[in-house]
Structure formats: structure tokens, C-alpha cells
Amino acid sequence: MFSKNIIQRFATMASQFSDRNAFCINETHYTYGDFWTLVSKIRTLLNTLDLVDQKIGLVVNDDLETYASIFAIWMQGMGYVPLHPKYPIERNLDIVNQADLKKVLDSSLNSGYDSSLVVKTIECETLELTTEILKISDDSLAYILFTSGSTGKPKGVQISFKNLDSFVSAFLDTGFELDHTDKCLQCFDLTFDVSVQSFLIPLIHGASVYTIPHDQIKYSYVFGLLDDHELTFGVFAPSMIRLLKPYFEEIDLKKLRYCILTAEASPVDLVKEWAECIPNAQIFNFYGPTEATIYCVYYEVKVNETIKDANGMLAIGKPFKGLETIILDENLQVVEKGNKGELYVSGNQVTSGYWKNPERNEEAFIILDYNGESKKFYKTGDLCLEDKDNDLLYFGRLDNQVKIQGFRIELGEIEFHARASIGGKNAVAFIYQGQTGGNEIALCLEIDNLDKDAILNSLKAILPSYMVPSKVYNLEKFPLNTSDKVDRKQVINLFV
Amino acid sequence: MDKPELIDRLTTIFRATFDADSLVLTDELTANDVDNWDSLTHMILISEIEKGLDIKFKLKELNKMKNVGALIEIITSKIN
Numbered sequence: 001m002f003s004k005n006i007i008q009r010f011a012t013m014a015s016q017f018s019d020r021n022a023f024c025i026n027e028t029h030y031t032y033g034d035f036w037t038l039v040s041k042i043r044t045l046l047n048t049l050d051l052v053d054q055k056i057g058l059v060v061n062d063d064l065e066t067y068a069s070i071f072a073i074w075m076q077g078m079g080y081v082p083l084h085p086k087y088p089i090e091r092n093l094d095i096v097n098q099a100d101l102k103k104v105l106d107s108s109l110n111s112g113y114d115s116s117l118v119v120k121t122i123e124c125e126t127l128e129l130t131t132e133i134l135k136i137s138d139d140s141l142a143y144i145l146f147t148s149g150s151t152g153k154p155k156g157v158q159i160s161f162k163n164l165d166s167f168v169s170a171f172l173d174t175g176f177e178l179d180h181t182d183k184c185l186q187c188f189d190l191t192f193d194v195s196v197q198s199f200l201i202p203l204i205h206g207a208s209v210y211t212i213p214h215d216q217i218k219y220s221y222v223f224g225l226l227d228d229h230e231l232t233f234g235v236f237a238p239s240m241i242r243l244l245k246p247y248f249e250e251i252d253l254k255k256l257r258y259c260i261l262t263a264e265a266s267p268v269d270l271v272k273e274w275a276e277c278i279p280n281a282q283i284f285n286f287y288g289p290t291e292a293t294i295y296c297v298y299y300e301v302k303v304n305e306t307i308k309d310a311n312g313m314l315a316i317g318k319p320f321k322g323l324e325t326i327i328l329d330e331n332l333q334v335v336e337k338g339n340k341g342e343l344y345v346s347g348n349q350v351t352s353g354y355w356k357n358p359e360r361n362e363e364a365f366i367i368l369d370y371n372g373e374s375k376k377f378y379k380t381g382d383l384c385l386e387d388k389d390n391d392l393l394y395f396g397r398l399d400n401q402v403k404i405q406g407f408r409i410e411l412g413e414i415e416f417h418a419r420a421s422i423g424g425k426n427a428v429a430f431i432y433q434g435q436t437g438g439n440e441i442a443l444c445l446e447i448d449n450l451d452k453d454a455i456l457n458s459l460k461a462i463l464p465s466y467m468v469p470s471k472v473y474n475l476e477k478f479p480l481n482t483s484d485k486v487d488r489k490q491v492i493n494l495f496v
Numbered sequence: 497m498d499k500p501e502l503i504d505r506l507t508t509i510f511r512a513t514f515d516a517d518s519l520v521l522t523d524e525l526t527a528n529d530v531d532n533w534d535s536l537t538h539m540i541l542i543s544e545i546e547k548g549l550d551i552k553f554k555l556k557e558l559n560k561m562k563n564v565g566a567l568i569e570i571i572t573s574k575i576n
Contacts, residue, residue, distance in 0.1 A: 217534075217535055217538045218535045219535050220555065221559065224556075227556070243536075244555070247558075250554055250556065405535075435539075436536055460531075465532075
């Protein structure tokens with residue numbers, strides 16, 4: 001139960017460790033006492049809103065108010081829908097409309113939202129505290145995260161308290177032992193679900209959370225936190241570790257006890273070199289689609305033993321307790337061990353479905369007979385193989401979804417907006433390896449004359465910065481394949 | 497190299513990296529003020545400065561570069 005396992009546990013930590021640090025945000029420390037008081041005041045503010053709806057928009061700034069809002073929302077039995085302050089307002093308003101949000105909680109001094117929509121967090125300052133622990137329904141939503149969708153509109157993944165409670169229990173079951181002395185990194189945007197693990201797990205152990213200000217260069221700031229504050233627990237996207245690679249010789253983080261790699265495939269060579277920078281850390285590779293609540297499969301990397309890989313990428317290992325994974329072929333038949341197929345997951349962590357999106361739900365979930373029971377499985381779109389030791393190996397995406405800087409994006413969404421900006425003519429977005437060795441996005445348009453700045457400006461107004469292409473090309477005519485469709489491969493080969 | 501000359505050379509590198517022909521460097525300028533100044537372009541910027549001025553930064557120095565003023569200070573300490 002979420003209220004017992006998460007909320008009650010957090011309340012106990014807040015009272016037991018009220019003088020200890022809960023957060024370090026932009027070089028300022030805040031105690032559990034500070035945090036609890038703010039949570040309790042925001043709960044009172046939420047009570048005054050008389051919201052019949054069980055969800056609220058939340059502008060996710062990097063400040064104590066935003067983190068306190070999440071706990072206040074949860075303690076009132078509600079869910080939050082994160083809205084990134086740096087994303088274009090049009091995209092955020094589209095999410096507000098899609099999720100049918102009646103209010104948006106915002107800690108910004110100058111909110112970009114209409115006064116009828118926005119509730120300023122600062123209004124809680126003079127309010128009394130609400131500290132009572134309510135019974136909340138496990139079926140209520142904890143959050144809805146909107147991820148890139150190929151129809152041009154982001155799609156909402158709804159995660160319930162039951163999903164999140166199941167995640168926490170299964171995550172801790174993998175063997176992490178944290179306590180109030182731990183110092184934990186939270187370097188993910190709050191619009192991305194790994195952030196939830198990064199702040200929630202420390203806060204139910206009395207540990208402290210170290211965040212990254214939005215205006216800082218992430219990789220160097222992260223190193224500063226790890227080094228200056230001797231952090232003990234860190235979750236990283238491999239693309240960020242790659243940016244630190246030129247400096248590995250300088251890095252010696254003896255205090256780091258746990259290192260989780262996630263959000264994208266982890267190259268074994270990079271991980272081996274990184275391991276020398278964190279000599280006392282246990283290293284794990286965690287895999288999971290947002291639809292199955294943060295992570296659902298994991299693999300521990302033992303540097304001095306054989307490391308399993310697929311095409312140089314770390315194995316993803318075994319499913320979390322309480323989850324089932326199966327690998328199916330195109331005809332939905334289970335493939336024999338050792339053969340590749342699409343990974344499907346089932347269990348308490350799997351979402352009940354996309355928010356108000358029956359078409360997508362129809363495509364993404366199937367009911368299968370599994371060990372004599374009828375179960376709902378989520379189709380991950382990931383190509384995997386199960387080896388003889390029951391470890392899963394990951395071979396990449398089956399469809400047009402890719403990962404950029406850890407964010408899952410659909411190239412189709414970029415193409416959709418690009419086509420709109422050139423009067424509906426063809427566009428192909430693709431991935432290439434950038435100067436820093438990481439994935440970057442390129443775009444090719446089927447037009448005679450290219451006004452690169454105009455295209456980029458129109459995309460920047462609609463898409464978050466990680467989805468804006470770094471290269472734009474044009475071709476007068478796209479090559480076609482035998483079924484008269486644009487030959488994407490041929491287009492891409494002209495430039496890569 | 498005196499400060500105005502250094503700023504001239506850095507301005508050329510900044511403008512090329514961020515594809516911003518009218519960018520003017522001030523001590524207070526931060527990543528927040530410049531379009532496209534993120535982790536990836538920062539990495540490219542640092543490598544271009546290293547190549548252009550024949551210096552090498554340490555990671556600990558990068559972490560202390562809160563704005564362009566701090567960057568200039570660190571470069572000055574390296575070339576003089």
C-alpha cells in the first residue's frame with residue numbers, strides 16, 4: 001500500500017531526521033524539518049482549491065517548492081502532471097488540454113500560465129500545516145508523464161500509486177541498502193520518470209538528495225556534486241558519462257557506493273573505464289519503459305567477471321520481483337531461448353494504459369495466457385533475447401523510437417512538425433553520431449531551397465530542445481523504394 | 497595575450513559554436529542566456545577553446561566556470 005509503504009515511511013523519516021538535510025538545491029541545504037513544513041503548507045493550499053479532479057499540473061522548477069508540491073499532491077491522494085519550464089508553452093498547454101488539467105501549481109516568480117489556471121505555490125507561505133496522513137486509494141494516479149508521440153502529440157503514460165508502490169518494493173528487493181547517511185544524486189528532469197526514483201528512494205530512507213539547477217551545464221555540475229559533497233548513490237545516463245570520458249584520469253570517486261546506469265543502452269567499454277573512476281561502487285544496468293514504472297529489468301556489472309553484452313551494449317539481465325517478461329515473435333508466439341524477439345512485460349508495475357488514448361492502448365497492450373492465467377502484457381518495442389542463464393540481452397528498438405540524451409523520442413514527431421513547417425512536403429529525421437560520440441538528430445527535407453534558420457525556429461517553438469535537429473539537409477526529390485514509399489535508408493545513407 | 501585580444505578570440509569561437517553571429521561576450525553571460533548552450537555544445541565549445549588557445553582544462557575547472565567571467569579568469573591563469 002502506497003500510504004503505508006511510502007507516505008508513512010517518509011513521514012517517519014521527516015520526524016526522525018528533522019534536523020538532517022533532505023535536499024541540496026543550488027548549493028543551499030534544506031532539512032527534513034524545512035521540507036515537511038513546506039509539504040504540509042502546500043497540502044493546505046491544495047485543500048483550499050476544492051479540486052474535484054484527482055490530478056494537477058506542476059511546473060517542475062529546480063526548487064524545494066516543486067519537490068514539496070509532489071509530496072503534498074501525493075499526500076492528498078492526487079497525481080501530478082509535470083510541465084517543464086524550459087519546454088515551449090504550446091507543448092505544455094497541449095498537455096494541459098489533453099490531461100484536462102483544471103489547475104497548474106507553479107513556484108516561478110513570473111508564471112507563464114493564465115491566472116485562471118495557475119496556483120502560485122508562494123501563496124502557501126502564511127497557511128497552517130496539514131499533517132494528517134490520509135488513506136489514499138492505490139488505484140489513484142501518482143503521475144501522468146507525457147512522452148513523445150508519432151502523431152505529433154505527446155502521449156500520457158498514467159502511473160498509479162499501486163504501480164509506484166510495486167516499483168519501490170521491487171527496486172529495494174534488488175539489494176540496495178540505504179540509510180540516513182547516504183547522499184544521492186538527482187540529475188534527471190522531473191518530466192522523466194527516473195527522477196522519481198532519484199528523489200523518492202532517498203527520502204524514504206532519511207538520506208539527502210542533490211539536484212542540478214536548470215541553468216548549469218549538467219555533466220560538469222554533476223561531477224562537482226559527486227566530488228565536493230562525496231555523494232554515495234548516483235543514477236546516470238550513459239551519454240552523460242560519455243561527456244566525462246576525456247576527464248576519467250582526474251576522476252576518483254571513492255565514496256560512491258552505488259552507480260545505476262539507465263535511460264539508454266550502456267556501452268560495455270565505457271562502463272569498464274568508468275568503473276575505474278568509482279572503485280568502491282556496485283554498478284547496475286537498469287532497463288525499463290515508462291509504461292512499466294521506471295525500471296523493471298536489471299543486471300549487476302561485475303567488472304572482474306565476465307560481462308554479458310549484445311553488440312557491445314550491457315545485458316539488461318533479469319526482471320524485477322513480481323514482473324513477468326516474455327519474448328514473442330511477430331505471430332505472438334514465444335520464441336525459443338537464445339532467439340531474438342520483442343520483449344513484453346506484465347505485472348503490477350505496468351500502467352493501466354495511455355491517458356484517453358484507446359487507439360494507442362489497443363496497439364500497445366495484449367492479453368495473453370501465461371502459466372494458466374490471463375495477463376495483460378505491454379509491448380515494449382524492444383528487440384531482446386533471453387540467454388541460457390535467463391538473462392535478457394538488448395538489441396535496440398524495433399520501431400522508429402530512439403533515445404537522445406536519455407530521452408525517448410519518436411522521430412515521427414519531429415517529422416510531423418517539420419512537414420507542417422514546409423507545407424506538408426516530406427521530411428525524414430534520423431540519428432547520426434555527433435562530434436562528442438553521442439546520438440544527435442539530423443533532418444532531411446524534400447524541398448528545393450532550404451531556409452535552415454526558419455525551419456529550426458519553427459521547430460524550437462514547438463519541440464523541447466533535445467528534439468530539435470542539430471543538422472538540416474534538403475533534397476529536391478526523395479528516393480522511393482519498390483512500394484513507392486520514401487526510401488528512408490537511402491535518404492539517410494546520403495548523409496551518414 | 498591581453499584581455500581584449502583574448503575576448504576577441506573567444507568571441508569568434510563562441511559565435512561559431514553557437515551559430516550566433518551577433519553574440520557579445522560579457523563577464524556575466526551564462527549558458528542560460530545563449531540558445532543551444534547545453535551539455536553537448538559546451539563540450540564542443542571547451543574543445544574548440546582548448547584547440548584555439550593550445551590549453552587544456554581540468555574537469556574541476558569546468559565545474560567552477562559559472563559564467564564567461566570565470567572562464568576568462570581560468571584561461572588567463574593558464575596562458576600567463
